[in-house]
Amino acid sequence: GENVEQHPSTLSVQEGDSAVIKCTYSDSASNYFPWYKQELGKRPQLIIDIRSNVGEKKDQRIAVTLNKTAKHFSLHITETQPEDSAVYFCADGNKLVFGAGTILRVKS
Amino acid sequence: GAGVSQSPRYKVAKRGQDVALRCDPISGHVSLFWYQQALGQGPEFLTYFQNEAQLDKSGLPSDRFFAERPEGSVSTLKIQRTQQEDSAVYLCASSLEGGRNEKLFFGSGTQLSVL
Numbered sequence: 001g002e003n004v005e006q007h008p009s010t011l012s013v014q015e016g017d018s019a020v021i022k023c024t025y026s027d028s029a030s031n032y033f034p035w036y037k038q039e040l041g042k043r044p045q046l047i048i049d050i051r052s053n054v055g056e057k058k059d060q061r062i063a064v065t066l067n068k069t070a071k072h073f074s075l076h077i078t079e080t081q082p083e084d085s086a087v088y089f090c091a092d093g094n095k096l097v098f099g100a101g102t103i104l105r106v107k108s
Numbered sequence: 109g110a111g112v113s114q115s116p117r118y119k120v121a122k123r124g125q126d127v128a129l130r131c132d133p134i135s136g137h138v139s140l141f142w143y144q145q146a147l148g149q150g151p152e153f154l155t156y157f158q159n160e161a162q163l164d165k166s167g168l169p170s171d172r173f174f175a176e177r178p179e180g181s182v183s184t185l186k187i188q189r190t191q192q193e194d195s196a197v198y199l200c201a202s203s204l205e206g207g208r209n210e211k212l213f214f215g216s217g218t219q220l221s222v223l
Contacts, residue, residue, distance in 0.1 A: 006150075032209035043112075043199070043214040044151065051209070089150050093209045096141065096164075098150035 004092050006099030013080050015108045023090035023099050024072040032093030033073045035064060038101075039086045048075070049093070080106045112215035114200050120221045121190045129185045129218045133202030140183050141212060142175055143199040151199055157183060158206045190222045 005024045013019050025033070031052035036044035050057045050064045050073065057064050061080075066073040077084055085106045090099040113132040121127050133140050139158050143151035144167075153167040159180035168175070172191075177183040187194055197217040203210035 096153040
């Protein structure tokens, strides 16, 4: 079946450092890749997404890069803050499949 | 309403009971999705509607699971003869357009516990 692999499963960084989360997908026809943030006990919320016609998209401290040849995409958070602590999920938007999630802890 | 609304927020059922979970999407949103999220896992796709049409139900784990959206707005996910493995958070999401490649707006979920 369709698969989205997400790494790492947990990530601890010091406040102000960068965090990178990577995902791979299996269907080369997929062309929409969103990232969702889920705080404890809350609903998932979209933070950034990318379509296959571009290789990178930025929104303030958050960026997503896409490598269609290698079938992987990554979330980059710079200058991390304690409020960035949450679970982050990548997804293959075409297949409606989510990764298993990354628990990000930002230590102050 | 301002967002996707789900009810009840919590549901405790005895094994073998039937349950019905409700989702009110954002007004005017064409597409509606149901996901199951086990503790510590990512959301798992269950089913997808475009208006009242159920276009994909490939994720429903068994014939005990049934979803409907008869008027293209409110949706109900029904689970018959609940089992302990059905315990999870059931998330509903809607999107403005038809099709899959759109931003999903999630509800807060229904946490189902089957005893």
